[in-house]
Amino acid sequence: MAHRKYMLTKKLALLILVAAVVSGTVFLTLQKMTDHLIEGYLSSDEYYQEESAKYIQKFSRYVSENELSSTDLIAFGEWVKKENYINLTIFKDQVLQYDSIYSAADESAYGKEKVTQYAQHHSYPVQFSDGEGRVMVDGFYSSRYHDLAFTLELLGATLIFLIIVLLGIRKSLRYLQTIHQEIHILEGGELDYEMTVKGHDELAMIAKSIEDLRKAFLDKLQAIDELQGESRSLVTEMSHDMRTPLTSLMMNLEFAKKAEAGADTRKDQYIANAYGKALQLKNLSDNLFAYFLLDKEHESELETVAVKEVIYDLLSDQVGLLHQENFTVHILGEMPDSYINVNIEELGRVFDNVMSNLRKYADPKKDINMTFLSDQEIFEIHVSNAIKEMNVTPESNGLGERSIARMMSRMQGQFESKERNATYYIVLRFWNIKM
Missing domain, CATH: 1.10.287.130 (Signal transduction histidine kinase, dimerisation/phosphotransfer (DHp) domain)
Incomplete structure (x- = not known):
C-alpha cells in the first residue's frame, strides 16, 4: 500500500484548523454558559436596586465632599466617566437638572423638563449645596462582568489553541532534534551511524x-x-x-x-x-x-556516434595491420544501424590494446574470429584467437586487460575475457542509444 505523503504545510494547516475549531467551540460554549449565569444572577430587581443604592450613596458622598450644587454639570460628567457603566439623572424642584445621556444640543431641556413618574419612583434624595434634589442611577451592572467573562473566555480559548498546536508539532520538533543530534554524530566521524528516517514529510x-x-x-x-x-x-x-x-x-x-x-x-x-x-x-x-594515466584524467566526455561509421573506421585500420603481419581475420555478423556513447580517443586506445595483445599472443597459423552481435539494447564485439606456443611462458601482469576494462567502464561499457582450451576470448559490450 502506497504511503500518502502529508507535507508539513498541509499538516500544520490541518492542525491549526482543528485547533481553531476546538478552541472556537470551547469559546462559544463558555460564553453561552457565563452569559446564562450572569444574566440569571444580575438581572434580578433586588440586585439592580442594591447596586443603584450603592451608587447613590457614592454619588452623595461625592457631592458632599466637593460641595456641588445641582447645576455643576461638568463635575457630574467627570464622575460618570470615572464610574463607567452607569447613567446619572438629577432632578430638583420637579424639573430635570442633568442627564448623562443627553448631548450638548439636549441641554436646553435642563430646568424645564418635568420629572417623570418612573423617575419619581426610582430616584433617591441627595443633598446639594443649593438644596435637596432627587437622583436616579441606571446602571449596566452586568456589562463589566460580561467584559471580564469575555476576556477570560478569550484567554482560555487562546490557551487551548496554543496547547493543541504545540502538542501537534511536538512530534515533529522531537524528530528535528533527533536529526540535529544524528548530524552531529556524523560530523564526529561516525559514518557507520544510520540516520533515523520516519514519516513521509x-x-x-x-x-x-x-x-x-x-x-x-x-x-x-x-x-x-x-x-x-x-x-x-x-x-x-x-x-x-x-x-x-x-x-x-x-x-x-x-x-x-x-x-x-x-x-x-x-x-x-x-x-x-x-x-x-x-x-x-x-x-x-x-x-x-x-x-595510471587513466586515474589522473577527468571523467570521459562522451559523444553519441554511429556504430557503422566509428567502429568500422577503427577496426579496418587495425585489421589491416594484422593482415600485414600474416594474421588471418574472419569477420562474422554485421554492424547494426545503431548509436553508442563513447569517447573516440579512449575507444581507439581500447582497440590498440586489443590488437597489441593479438599480435603478441595470437597464433598466426590459426584464424582470429571477430563477431558482431546486437539487439535493441546492446552491441557486442566478440574476439577469439588461439594462443601461440612459446618456449618461455611470457610474464604478464594483466595491465593491458585492466586498462581496457577501465576505459570501457569510463565509457559506460563492459569488458569480459577468459581463456579456455588454449583459446582466448574477449567481449566488448556497448549500450545502444535511442535517437
Missing part, C-alpha cells in the same frame, strides 16, 4: 537525503580503499615483474662487457638478450604509465 525527506549522502560517501571511501589496494598490489606485482628482466639485463650486459671482442661468439647473444629485456622493461613501463 519534508523532515523525513531531509533525513533520507542525508542517509543517502552518508551511504554514497561510504561507497566512495570504499571505492578509494579498493583502488588504493589495487594500486598497491599492482605496484608490488610490477616491482617483481620489472626486477626479473632488469636482473637479466644487468647480467647480460656484464657478460658482454667482460667478453673480449671476437673472442667470445656469445657476446652477440648477450647483447640480443639485453636488448630484448630492455624492450620488455619499456613495454612494462608504457603499460604502467597508460594505466
Whole structure:
C-alpha cells in the first residue's frame, strides 16, 4: 500500500484548523454558559436596586465632599466617566437638572423638563449645596462582568489553541532534534551511524537525503580503499615483474662487457638478450604509465556516434595491420544501424590494446574470429584467437586487460575475457542509444 505523503504545510494547516475549531467551540460554549449565569444572577430587581443604592450613596458622598450644587454639570460628567457603566439623572424642584445621556444640543431641556413618574419612583434624595434634589442611577451592572467573562473566555480559548498546536508539532520538533543530534554524530566521524528516517514529510525527506549522502560517501571511501589496494598490489606485482628482466639485463650486459671482442661468439647473444629485456622493461613501463594515466584524467566526455561509421573506421585500420603481419581475420555478423556513447580517443586506445595483445599472443597459423552481435539494447564485439606456443611462458601482469576494462567502464561499457582450451576470448559490450 502506497504511503500518502502529508507535507508539513498541509499538516500544520490541518492542525491549526482543528485547533481553531476546538478552541472556537470551547469559546462559544463558555460564553453561552457565563452569559446564562450572569444574566440569571444580575438581572434580578433586588440586585439592580442594591447596586443603584450603592451608587447613590457614592454619588452623595461625592457631592458632599466637593460641595456641588445641582447645576455643576461638568463635575457630574467627570464622575460618570470615572464610574463607567452607569447613567446619572438629577432632578430638583420637579424639573430635570442633568442627564448623562443627553448631548450638548439636549441641554436646553435642563430646568424645564418635568420629572417623570418612573423617575419619581426610582430616584433617591441627595443633598446639594443649593438644596435637596432627587437622583436616579441606571446602571449596566452586568456589562463589566460580561467584559471580564469575555476576556477570560478569550484567554482560555487562546490557551487551548496554543496547547493543541504545540502538542501537534511536538512530534515533529522531537524528530528535528533527533536529526540535529544524528548530524552531529556524523560530523564526529561516525559514518557507520544510520540516520533515523520516519514519516513521509519534508523532515523525513531531509533525513533520507542525508542517509543517502552518508551511504554514497561510504561507497566512495570504499571505492578509494579498493583502488588504493589495487594500486598497491599492482605496484608490488610490477616491482617483481620489472626486477626479473632488469636482473637479466644487468647480467647480460656484464657478460658482454667482460667478453673480449671476437673472442667470445656469445657476446652477440648477450647483447640480443639485453636488448630484448630492455624492450620488455619499456613495454612494462608504457603499460604502467597508460594505466595510471587513466586515474589522473577527468571523467570521459562522451559523444553519441554511429556504430557503422566509428567502429568500422577503427577496426579496418587495425585489421589491416594484422593482415600485414600474416594474421588471418574472419569477420562474422554485421554492424547494426545503431548509436553508442563513447569517447573516440579512449575507444581507439581500447582497440590498440586489443590488437597489441593479438599480435603478441595470437597464433598466426590459426584464424582470429571477430563477431558482431546486437539487439535493441546492446552491441557486442566478440574476439577469439588461439594462443601461440612459446618456449618461455611470457610474464604478464594483466595491465593491458585492466586498462581496457577501465576505459570501457569510463565509457559506460563492459569488458569480459577468459581463456579456455588454449583459446582466448574477449567481449566488448556497448549500450545502444535511442535517437
